[in-house]
Amino acid sequence: ISKAYGFLIRLDEVKPSGRALRIAEKTGGDPRFIQAILDNSDEVLFVFPFVKLIEKGMIRMEKISRNIEGAYEAIKRAPYTLIVRRGGQIYSDAGLDSSNHPEGVMSIPPKNLDEYAWEIRRRIKELTGRKVAVVITDTEMWFSLGSLDFARGSSGIEVIRKGFGDLDLYGKPKFGGVDCVADEIACASALLMGQTDEGIPAVIIRGYRYVESEEGVLDYRLSVDVIRYAVKEIIMSSIRILGFKWLFKMLIK
Amino acid sequence: ISKAYGFLIRLDEVKPSGRALRIAEKTGGDPRFIQAILDNSDEVLFVFPFVKLIEKGMIRMEKISRNIEGAYEAIKRAPYTLIVRRGGQIYSDAGLDSSNHPEGVMSIPPKNLDEYAWEIRRRIKELTGRKVAVVITDTEMWFSLGSLDFARGSSGIEVIRKGFGDLDLYGKPKFGGVDCVADEIACASALLMGQTDEGIPAVIIRGYRYVESEEGVLDYRLSVDVIRYAVKEIIMSSIRILGFKWLFKMLIK
Numbered sequence: 001i002s003k004a005y006g007f008l009i010r011l012d013e014v015k016p017s018g019r020a021l022r023i024a025e026k027t028g029g030d031p032r033f034i035q036a037i038l039d040n041s042d043e044v045l046f047v048f049p050f051v052k053l054i055e056k057g058m059i060r061m062e063k064i065s066r067n068i069e070g071a072y073e074a075i076k077r078a079p080y081t082l083i084v085r086r087g088g089q090i091y092s093d094a095g096l097d098s099s100n101h102p103e104g105v106m107s108i109p110p111k112n113l114d115e116y117a118w119e120i121r122r123r124i125k126e127l128t129g130r131k132v133a134v135v136i137t138d139t140e141m142w143f144s145l146g147s148l149d150f151a152r153g154s155s156g157i158e159v160i161r162k163g164f165g166d167l168d169l170y171g172k173p174k175f176g177g178v179d180c181v182a183d184e185i186a187c188a189s190a191l192l193m194g195q196t197d198e199g200i201p202a203v204i205i206r207g208y209r210y211v212e213s214e215e216g217v218l219d220y221r222l223s224v225d226v227i228r229y230a231v232k233e234i235i236m237s238s239i240r241i242l243g244f245k246w247l248f249k250m251l252i253k
Numbered sequence: 254i255s256k257a258y259g260f261l262i263r264l265d266e267v268k269p270s271g272r273a274l275r276i277a278e279k280t281g282g283d284p285r286f287i288q289a290i291l292d293n294s295d296e297v298l299f300v301f302p303f304v305k306l307i308e309k310g311m312i313r314m315e316k317i318s319r320n321i322e323g324a325y326e327a328i329k330r331a332p333y334t335l336i337v338r339r340g341g342q343i344y345s346d347a348g349l350d351s352s353n354h355p356e357g358v359m360s361i362p363p364k365n366l367d368e369y370a371w372e373i374r375r376r377i378k379e380l381t382g383r384k385v386a387v388v389i390t391d392t393e394m395w396f397s398l399g400s401l402d403f404a405r406g407s408s409g410i411e412v413i414r415k416g417f418g419d420l421d422l423y424g425k426p427k428f429g430g431v432d433c434v435a436d437e438i439a440c441a442s443a444l445l446m447g448q449t450d451e452g453i454p455a456v457i458i459r460g461y462r463y464v465e466s467e468e469g470v471l472d473y474r475l476s477v478d479v480i481r482y483a484v485k486e487i488i489m490s491s492i493r494i495l496g497f498k499w500l501f502k503m504l505i506k
Contacts, residue, residue, distance in 0.1 A: 049489075053482075056482070058479050058486075065419075067426070070417075073418065077426075077428065144475060148401075165321065165322070168449055172356065173323035173326045178398065179444075180397055180401055184441065194432075220316060234302065237305060
């Protein structure tokens with residue numbers, strides 16, 4: 001999407017501020033890249049020290065790479081990832097992507113990808129008469145060795161299955177039944193799209209029975225504020241239920 | 254798997270300990286259920302206060318349910334989830350599952366699901382002569398309104414794509430290229446399996462070109478110790494790079 005719509009940033013047109021220079025000095029990254037992240041985010045939430053986890057042997061390179069030399073080169077270019085808030089959502093490096101771009105060029109996805117999904121759906125209908133649903137995906141690393149693709153925008157499909165409390169085979173109300181359908185579609189398509197030089201921009205899924213909806217992904221994402229509140233509630237509830245010794249144990253471990 | 258192999262626990266055969274009674278008093282849960290969690294875990298990591306997030310309006314019931322009455326009934330049965338360590342892995346409620354079981358009966362998955370995947374693969378080969386890969390999945394909630402299915406065991410397929418550092422279309426080494434293939438397969442199959450009363454135990458995927466491997470999911474999961482270390486490194490790096498004002502802001506927000 002970002003490339004198709006031309007949302008491109010040229011590194012040599014970015015002027016790093018004092019803050020970007022200070023951060024870059026500590027991370028060893030390119031200050032212009034840091035500035036581009038700051039320009040496109042509302043708040044830096046935390047720093048993910050990928051290079052440290054590699055250095056300390058917490059992540060073993062041979063588990064994720066067959067091209068160790070290239071892997072070290074990639075990490076040298078981006079030793080730390082800035083996890084930022086952009087609108088209400090969380091992005092790694094503000095969503096900036098330099099992979100499969102010429103040297104010195106990056107793209108940045110628009111924030112309102114639900115609207116872009118809606119527009120693609122509308123155009124497909126206009127051009128072909130077909131009623132389809134559209135999910136726009138992006139790759140994010142998470143607390144695992146690898147990455148998953150997630151839905152960043154959607155139109156025409158129910159994002160989450162509203163099955164919480166539905167009766168199971170024994171007539172008991174279900175705790176769960178809330179598949180993130182849009183994310184599962186993103187993951188299914190990731191199996192075919194690949195990540196590096198496959199150059200597959202879209203995957204067509206046929207025959208899947210989905211619930212139609214005019215809501216989009218953003219109607220179902222937890223905002224950063226809600227996640228912050230949830231973390232606080234987790235800590236408070238854990239202390240209340242497991243005792244202060246829990247907090248003590250967490251802090252020293 | 255748990256049901257097929259008969260790894261069942263009957264609530265009325267569980268004798269709650271003093272600790273289970275104390276926790277149950279504070280959570281409003283069934284002390285026998287709490288005891289079954291404690292029996293099958295090595296450490297309680299934290300408590301997830303689902304009921305609090307609903308009460309405070311952080312999670313809106315109508316976003317995840319069409320059966321609001323059933324949903325409140327399900328939450329009354331399980332107002333808090335205990336997130337535990339079981340071996341090196343993280344489980345909600347130790348992986349205990351009472352959904353689609355008769356009242357008072359739960360199942361618990363074995364820890365070494367890679368071996369179970371290997372055994373299923375071996376039997377399919379024996380019975381049909383077909384070479385297949387097997388992924389065993391389970392549903393976990395995460396920091397989102399809904400759940401995803403993840404791989405808990407696998408055999409015959411490479412778990413993570415080892416593409417970190419591979420060259421992109423412009424010859425630059427890729428930061429990424431590490432799809433959690435086994436998890437993406439789990440998500441793809443979740444689209445068809447459903448969660449509640451569909452009764453679909455397995456999904457067959459045909460035509461997907463995968464990398465063969467004798468490693469399993471457990472060879473690629475970050476252990477709880479590594480995640481703990483990573484969280485500490487995130488905090489240390491964030492302070493070093495963003496300054497102490499970052500820590501202060503995190504604490505007061």
